[in-house]
Amino acid sequence: MVSSHSAHVLVASNRGPVSYEVGEDGSLNAKRGGGGLVSGLSAIGPDAGALWVCSALSDGDREAVRRGVGEDGVRMLAIPADVHADAYNGIANSVLWFVHHLLYQTPLEPAFDAEFRRQWASYETYNRAFAQALAEEAAEGAAVLVQDYHLCLVPGMLRELRPDLRIAHFSHTPWAPVDYFTMLPDDIRTQLLEGMLGADRVAFLTWRWATAFQRCADELDPERYLSMWPSGAPRAIQHRQGKELLRTTYIGVHGLGADADFLHARSHEADVEERMTALREEIGEGRRTIVRVDRTELSKNIVRGLLAYRHLLDTRPEWRERVVHVAFAYPSRQDLAVYRDYTAEVQRLAEEINSQYGTPGWSPVVLHVKDDFARSLAAYRLADVALVNPIRDGMNLVAKEMPVVSDEGCALVLSREAGAWEELRRDALVVNPYDVVETADALHEALTMPPDERAERTKRLATAATALPPAQWFLDQLNALNELTGR
Structure with a gap:
């Protein structure tokens, strides 16, 4: 003292x-x-x-x-x-x-x-x-x-x-x-x-x-x-x-900004590698990944993100069995009833999408609700598309962290209401967080983005994301x- x-x-x-x-x-x-x-x-x-x-x-x-x-x-x-x-x-x-x-x-x-x-x-x-x-x-x-x-x-x-x-x-x-x-x-x-x-x-x-x-x-x-x-x-x-x-x-x-040195080092530790192996088994061979990592905070807009993914599967059936939405929704403020209800709705909708579209060899949504930082980093590394669509957010570090950690580069679908939008908007696919159809279209554009364009965008996103480390x-x-x- x-x-x-x-x-x-x-x-x-x-x-x-x-x-x-x-x-x-x-x-x-x-x-x-x-x-x-x-x-x-x-x-x-x-x-x-x-x-x-x-x-x-x-x-x-x-x-x-x-x-x-x-x-x-x-x-x-x-x-x-x-x-x-x-x-x-x-x-x-x-x-x-x-x-x-x-x-x-x-x-x-x-x-x-x-x-x-x-x-x-x-x-x-x-x-x-x-x-x-x-x-x-x-x-x-x-x-x-x-x-x-x-x-x-x-x-x-x-x-x-x-x-x-x-x-x-x-x-x-x-x-x-x-x-x-x-x-x-x-x-x-x-x-x-x-x-x-x-x-x-x-x-x-x-x-x-x-x-x-x-x-x-x-x-x-x-x-x-x-x-x-x-x-x-x-x-x-x-x-x-x-x-x-x-x-x-x-x-x-x-x-x-994101802490690049910490993220690079931590995301290659043994427990993260183990989580990557487990996630790959859940995702399945050769499938694309749309990743989100959030607390079940009302402002994070997880429900509309799931609705947009369902619209993608409904209107673009070519993506069925070819893509998985890896959604980590970690419980937040569960002592407040409105947060408990929101968490339950996230789980209900994920189960509904899996029931409606899933096949014996494919779960369209891989949802985890138990907080696990190593597993979050594993998902970052596997991400082809990062979905960050908050109703409103002071900054949203996930939008900055995922492009830094993603192994192959990821396209960023980003809400214009995230604080990170000011710094990342030039290389993100920007969406109105209330517009489910627009978000679904952005997910499709992200999934079909040419690899060289995705790599260049990721590089610029990572540079902007780490401009002011903690x-x-x-x-x-x-x-x-x-x-x-x-x-």
Whole structure:
């Protein structure tokens, strides 16, 4: 544990770099995570005085906090389980995620009632716990990088506690357009925007999401907040009191890329080779593959992807017994009923397609719902076509990872609503995610693409996909924050 007021670089996120499980003998077993933030913090070196503030998510995590067990450079917050559940599932995942991904069935939802207000109070409590911990741990003038929609209120709260700090907020999700964002109660959207505007810099995965945020801020209070859209200079939102400029929040973009070195090395390990052998047996000799790897997240659009594949088989019978849709749909947020229902619908539709078109030697859909990273990499390597058709996605790293890993090169069928579209659109087959017929036609075009064209497109996709690898992505955010104050 880093002692109070000594950390010079701090990261705050709901999930941390380590988690704990209680063994049968009562011992605590630590498991390290990966990803861009872990890579980035490692890249700044052990002498940087870095600290990661995160939430205790499991009983094992909370037990580790109770016993005072922890790792250097990590402070885990034992926020009461009921408060965390309200903040995480009740607000972050059931309201903010739905708003930013445009998921509401608006004739029926949302309904911002007394229960919503009770859960919102927990979201405030949860954010305040992070702000207080960061204030306690940060050295004078430290850099604080707050992550994602779980912690939108932290920058504003932390600004009040420690105005000396340099604060950034990064959103890993899309940002809702103004007319959707204004579904939120006026006081709640004001809190969210003013919370994020407490930062010196807010950043997003694409300029589309950054622009949407800025448009929402423009509607907040034109007398207090003035959006700046200079040509060739950083965008910003000025905080004003009358004619006096109080301070400025700058707007930035960092498009997270795939980690090519890690993917190449990991995808050729023995367990991946074993999964490839098993998958080849499931697929059958000489067949083409359409691969998707997703969580059963509502925004991933897995059901329409299956409907498009069924339309392909129905209208182009020449593909029957010649292609297999390898679909990995790993369960997500199964503590929410709407996610359980969606997972069940994915399984039902896959079974229906296999029943309707399958033959004794051919299963049109190979569906796996148990998470297995090695098997995902095996599918990446075998992919002839990558299907990435989200309704809306902050980035979607699968769209970037598959062209990097695919052995023979793969054609990418990509939704125009994925954040990755901005970087990959020139060499992808772009589709409207709601248009099942167009998606089926794109799958056919991908399957019939000449090998030399597919290889060239894959090469360019891989180059674009790895332009900002995870460690550099984090360092770019830190450097951009430092540059604001000349540090």
